Amino acid sequence: MTLRAMIDGVPGRTILHVDLDAFFAAVEQRDRPELRGRPVIVGGGPNDRGVVSTASYEARRFGVHSAMPLRTAGRLCPDGVFLPVDGRKYQAASRQVMAILRRFTPAVEQVSIDEAFLDVTGSEALFGDGPAIARRIKSAIQDETGLTASVGVATSKLVAKVASDLRKPDGLVVVEPGGEPGFLAPLSISRLWGVGEQTGRILGELGVRTIGELASIPAEVLVRRLGRHGAELRERALGIDREPVSGGEPAKSVSHEHTFDVDTADQEEIERTLLALSEGVSSRLRTAGIRAGTVGVKVRDATFRTVTRQRTLAEPTDLTEPIWRTALELARPETRGIRVRLLGVAATNLVDREQLGLFPEEDPRRRRAVQAADELRRRFGERAVTRARLLRRPLPEPFERDPRSAVEGRRGVRGVGQAAETGEKERATAGSDGRGSPVEGVDEPPAGEAPEPVDGDESEPEPERDPEP
Ligand code: DCP
Ligand code: MG
Numbered sequence: 379m380t381l382r383a384m385i386d387g388v389p390g391r392t393i394l395h396v397d398l399d400a401f402f403a404a405v406e407q408r409d410r411p412e413l414r415g416r417p418v419i420v421g422g423g424p425n426d427r428g429v430v431s432t433a434s435y436e437a438r439r440f441g442v443h444s445a446m447p448l449r450t451a452g453r454l455c456p457d458g459v460f461l462p463v464d465g466r467k468y469q470a471a472s473r474q475v476m477a478i479l480r481r482f483t484p485a486v487e488q489v490s491i492d493e494a495f496l497d498v499t500g501s502e503a504l505f506g507d508g509p510a511i512a513r514r515i516k517s518a519i520q521d522e523t524g525l526t527a528s529v530g531v532a533t534s535k536l537v538a539k540v541a542s543d544l545r546k547p548d549g550l551v552v553v554e555p556g557g558e559p560g561f562l563a564p565l566s567i568s569r570l571w572g573v574g575e576q577t578g579r580i581l582g583e584l585g586v587r588t589i590g591e592l593a594s595i596p597a598e599v600l601v602r603r604l605g606r607h608g609a610e611l612r613e614r615a616l617g618i619d620r621e622p623v624s625g626g627e628p629a630k631s632v633s634h635e636h637t638f639d640v641d642t643a644d645q646e647e648i649e650r651t652l653l654a655l656s657e658g659v660s661s662r663l664r665t666a667g668i669r670a671g672t673v674g675v676k677v678r679d680a681t682f683r684t685v686t687r688q689r690t691l692a693e694p695t696d697l698t699e700p701i702w703r704t705a706l707e708l709a710r711p712e713t714r715g716i717r718v719r720l721l722g723v724a725a726t727n728l729v730d731r732e733q734l735g736l737f738p739e740e741d742p743r744r745r746r747a748v749q750a751a752d753e754l755r756r757r758f759g760e761r762a763v764t765r766a767r768l769l770r771r772p773l774p775e776p777f778e779r780d781p782r783s784a785v786e787g788r789r790g791v792r793g794v795g796q797a798a799e800t801g802e803k804e805r806a807t808a809g810s811d812g813r814g815s816p817v818e819g820v821d822e823p824p825a826g827e828a829p830e831p832v833d834g835d836e837s838e839p840e841p842e843r844d845p846e847p
Pocket of ligand 2: 397398399400401492
């Protein structure tokens with residue numbers, strides 16, 4: 379047990395972060411051997427409007443990178459092979475990789491189409507220590523999918539993620555317990571979560587470039603300049619991050635979450651984020667051919683107090699509007715007057731679309747419009763279709779990074795209860811700060827209406843599992 383773990387009173391964790399290398403481009407190179415060793419740019423043609431989704435490492439040598447205009451990439455790398463995005467193919471590869479990861483632990487939290495956190499603390503007796511599990515995962519991915527992954531092994535999500543990114547491609551970086559501050563010290567502050575443009579500028583004014591320099595600034599100076607965010611950043615600079623790896627339950631829900639860079643009390647920003655989250659959830663439901671009977675929200679405030687609320691709908695849906703409307707009604711009383719750290723929207727009580735003959739079909743024109751939008755997304759990527767309200771400011775990060783995680787194959791069928799509202803409050807564990815372990819079920823649900831957990835469940839379905847009775 380590390381010293382810090384003893385102080386915190388929780389045993390040290392072993393967390394892996396797995397991220398595929400040049401994912402979309404690597405899938406193309408795998409499927410077309412003549413492209414191996416060549417600069418491959420995925421996103422469209424060199425004269426198209428739009429941006430690069432990703433570039434193979436050969437193309438990166440020319441300075442091409444994700445989010446760069448395709449025309450710039452065309453100038454930098456005129457001999458590159460430019461390919462359109464084939465979302466379906468990447469989604470299939472992603473599902474295959476996530477299934478491999480779940481062989482090593484049920485605690486797999488997929489955070490984008492090509493990356494996941496794993497908590498393997500309980501798996502070590504079975505598969506060996508963290509580095510051994512990382513090696514096994516890398517070779518299983520290579521053997522079974524023909525792709526390479528980079529893996530970071532550490533005691534927290536934050537440090538594991540920084541580690542996986544450090545020796546790409548095909549990297550394996552292990553940070554020993556206790557070695558976190560020294561590992562992070564020489565790295566740029568831009569590698570830390572929560573260092574955006576504004577924070578980076580303020581830290582620059584303080585002469586801070588590296589994570590080590592950040593850690594050496596007295597906490598009160600950081601708090602004076604950056605508020606409580608400053609204190610958090612300093613903790614992160616020391617490698618302290620208590621975020622649990624969520625996941626591990628079979629997929630009973632489809633949920634999206636967003637952690638704000640800076641806690642917010644801005645209702646407009648909160649509502650816009652709920653819209654983006656609802657959009658993500660509904661799109662995944664439609665891809666999977668299922669509808670949600672119940673919508674839930676999760677609100678975590680600046681002190682880590684977490685509240686979840688859920689409501690069963692009069693009629694199951696897979697459309698953004700009713701999910702968003704319900705999420706707004708549930709979240710409004712919980713977000714009033716507080717600074718919000720994290721928001722989540724979850725769809726539970728999932729039912730097959732085909733089984734819903736008993737419900738009147740909604741306006742067929744509306745459904746056709748939604749289907750057309752989904753088709754555009756499939757063909758041109760998530761950002762091809764985005765509501766005007768979302769465009770006023772950049773989308774929350776998960777939607778930039780994880781447009782395509784879907785729940786195909788999921789057939790969790792539950793009875794659809796009558797309209798009922800259930801509330802559930804909990805206090806989340808927040809490590810050593812004495813707030814204790816989760817307290818659940820403050821409000822008893824009505825008899826016969828067992829609510830599904832609303833808690834974060836980004837896990838993909840396991841097709842090999844039987845549907846729920
Ligand atoms: N992606 C995208 N647009 C972005 C960033 C990423 O469409 N702005 C897509 C294409 C990537 C995939 O998501 O292949 C995974 O994103 P990563 O950031 O993990 O990038 P890569 O896997 O391509 O490269 P790396 O080896 O750096 O992880
Ligand atoms: Mg990647």
